[in-house]
Amino acid sequence: MNENLNNWEAVIGLEIHVQLSTKSKLFSGASTNFGALPNTQACNIDLAMPGVLPVLNEEVLKMAIKLGTALSADINSPTSFARKNYFYPDSPKGYQISQMDKPIVEGGYLDIETESGTKRIGVTRAHLEEDAGKSLHDDFEGQSGIDLNRAGTPLLEIVSEPEISTPAEAVAYLKSIHSIIRYLDISDGNMAEGSMRCDANVSVRKKGDLELGTRTETKNVNSFRFVEKAIQYEIERQVHEIESGNVITQETRLYDSQNNTTRPMRSKEYANDYRYFPEPDLLPITLEKDFVESVINGMPEMPNEKKERFVSKFSLSNYDADLLAADKGIANYFEEVVKISDSPKLSANWIMGELSALLNNENLNIRDSKVSSDKLGQLILRIEDGTISGKIAKDIFEKMWVSGKEVDIIIKDEDLEQVTDDDEIESMIDEVIANNPQQLEQYKSGKDRLFGFFVGQVMQASQGKANPKQVNEILKSKLKE
Amino acid sequence: MALSDKELKEISYLARINVKEESFSSLKKELEQILTLFEELNEADTSSIDAMSHPLDLSQPTRKDEVTEENQRDELLKNAPSVKSGLFIVPKVIDGEA
Numbered sequence: 255m256n257e258n259l260n261n262w263e264a265v266i267g268l269e270i271h272v273q274l275s276t277k278s279k280l281f282s283g284a285s286t287n288f289g290a291l292p293n294t295q296a297c298n299i300d301l302a303m304p305g306v307l308p309v310l311n312e313e314v315l316k317m318a319i320k321l322g323t324a325l326s327a328d329i330n331s332p333t334s335f336a337r338k339n340y341f342y343p344d345s346p347k348g349y350q351i352s353q354m355d356k357p358i359v360e361g362g363y364l365d366i367e368t369e370s371g372t373k374r375i376g377v378t379r380a381h382l383e384e385d386a387g388k389s390l391h392d393d394f395e396g397q398s399g400i401d402l403n404r405a406g407t408p409l410l411e412i413v414s415e416p417e418i419s420t421p422a423e424a425v426a427y428l429k430s431i432h433s434i435i436r437y438l439d440i441s442d443g444n445m446a447e448g449s450m451r452c453d454a455n456v457s458v459r460k461k462g463d464l465e466l467g468t469r470t471e472t473k474n475v476n477s478f479r480f481v482e483k484a485i486q487y488e489i490e491r492q493v494h495e496i497e498s499g500n501v502i503t504q505e506t507r508l509y510d511s512q513n514n515t516t517r518p519m520r521s522k523e524y525a526n527d528y529r530y531f532p533e534p535d536l537l538p539i540t541l542e543k544d545f546v547e548s549v550i551n552g553m554p555e556m557p558n559e560k561k562e563r564f565v566s567k568f569s570l571s572n573y574d575a576d577l578l579a580a581d582k583g584i585a586n587y588f589e590e591v592v593k594i595s596d597s598p599k600l601s602a603n604w605i606m607g608e609l610s611a612l613l614n615n616e617n618l619n620i621r622d623s624k625v626s627s628d629k630l631g632q633l634i635l636r637i638e639d640g641t642i643s644g645k646i647a648k649d650i651f652e653k654m655w656v657s658g659k660e661v662d663i664i665i666k667d668e669d670l671e672q673v674t675d676d677d678e679i680e681s682m683i684d685e686v687i688a689n690n691p692q693q694l695e696q697y698k699s700g701k702d703r704l705f706g707f708f709v710g711q712v713m714q715a716s717q718g719k720a721n722p723k724q725v726n727e728i729l730k731s732k733l734k735e
Numbered sequence: 736m737a738l739s740d741k742e743l744k745e746i747s748y749l750a751r752i753n754v755k756e757e758s759f760s761s762l763k764k765e766l767e768q769i770l771t772l773f774e775e776l777n778e779a780d781t782s783s784i785d786a787m788s789h790p791l792d793l794s795q796p797t798r799k800d801e802v803t804e805e806n807q808r809d810e811l812l813k814n815a816p817s818v819k820s821g822l823f824i825v826p827k828v829i830d831g832e833a
Binding site: 278282284285291293296297298309313342343356389394397399401402527529533534537539 | 794796800819826
């Protein structure tokens with residue numbers, strides 16, 4: 255495929271399914287815990303036994319209201335449920351309870367950062383629906399095994415406008431949604447476990463064309479990286495097909511991450527074969543104003559608000575503030591560190607530098623950091639007040655990571671306090687100069703770069719504890735003598 | 736309103752009802768009568784009326800987010816014609832969505 259992609263533009267819309275982190279299911283009191291033994295978390299309602307009725311979980315309404323508010327969207331009241339009819343063994347009712355005409359969230363947007371600046375992506379709607387069970391096709395001698403633990407788990411499907419133009423923008427949008435659901439604590443957003451799933455609607459058209467091309471829907475994309483790769487593949491495939499004189503069929507495709515391809519799954523022959531109709535078992539839901547307001551009042555500060563506050567309150571750069579604010583855990587950790595260190599920039603550097611490196615090394619989340627925020631705050635405080643040098647601080651940090659000890663104890667136990675006494679530094683310098691007469695001579699005859707040699711020797715003599723700035727100053731005047 | 740054989744087949748497929756060819760003509764007549772009634776309803780001007788999704792003028796009661804149903808697997812699997820390793824065993828259906 256070596257078509258000139260520059261002549262083409264892609265039109266991308268994302269449908270994101272977010273599994274809501276409720277304790278119980280959307281319409282039943284069965285548990286939603288991940289990883290339980292098959293069918294131990296399914297009850298009469300999930301199995302669609304005759305005579306059962308769905309009872310709505312109040313928590314999902316709160317979660318949807320929070321998401322809608324974070325996306326600056328309207329909250330529909332009344333909002334109502336509809337039946338989406340299809341037959342599949344992992345859906346015992348023969349239909350999925352979803353929302354059609356009156357989704358709980360409608361008409362919002364999200365601003366994402368792109369190479370060419372901030373771009374606003376419209377969010378068409380977000381609606382509540384129930385998840386299906388799982389079919390296992392192996393090991394049953396030509397039959398399938400059905401596990402209904404997941405059946406009835408609440409999902410919020412967030413549908414974007416087709417306003418995304420590149421795979422990178424799609425990832426930025428997805429990451430932004432991920433950050434928001436984590437901030438709101440409405441889902442764990444774990445893509446590998448399927449708590450957040452993404453389908454991508456992709457079409458291409460010649461640059462400048464107004465009419466949309468035929469779109470395909472790519473399913474089964476379970477990581478940020480795969481979203482980017484799957485969309486890129488699909489754009490190139492469509493351009494190749496069209497330039498070879500073929501037409502694009504409207505179809506659902508599956509992404510195969512091992513071979514980085516997409517392949518057709520099933521064609522949407524009848525666009526309306528789901529035969530939606532209002533769910534007769536559930537009344538429309540009127541959301542009382544007080545209820546909605548109390549939910550909104552209980553919302554935490556959102557990533558974009560936090561970012562702006564970090565910039566204005568702590569004078570951080572946009573870049574630093576964006577990185578820190580994207581993850582709620584990191585943002586909280588940062589603020590706790592600053593409370594003690596009173597040095598935002600240095601704290602930001604340490605969190606995104608040394609701390610991130612060790613966390614990544616051991617594949618740990620910030621919540622599991624072996625150095626707590628107050629301990630890192632103390633360490634930075636000791637750099638700021640001159641007790642230790644930045645270089646020694648890095649060694650101490652690694653020791654704190656391993657031993658869990660506090661900075662002051664390590665400094666005391668290992669005698670690592672920075673030497674800032676002029677006289678003490680001077681005597682170390684005198685000794686170094688006396689021990690290196692040859693280098694001194696060469697320096698005096700014009701070999702300036704030997705200055706670095708002397709600094710190194712003094713630092714070594716002090717075991718890295720001498721204040722480098724003072725060493726420089728005193729050494730300079732000494733060598734002039 | 737006339738219904739084609741193709742449409743009738745499509746509807747019976749979607750509803751998973753096996754309709755025999757010989758009953759097509761009588762079934763079609765009945766369905767067409769029903770559709771005619773809807774056509775009649777369509778004539779009413781409803782432009783100023785909000786769509787009603789439920790005849791009761793009430794709001795759906797909700798429940799607290801609590802786990803009230805414990806493991807009932809043994810009891811529930813008793814109803815199934817075939818089970819294995821705690822799973823319901825059914826004829827294999829692969830819709831591409833394996």
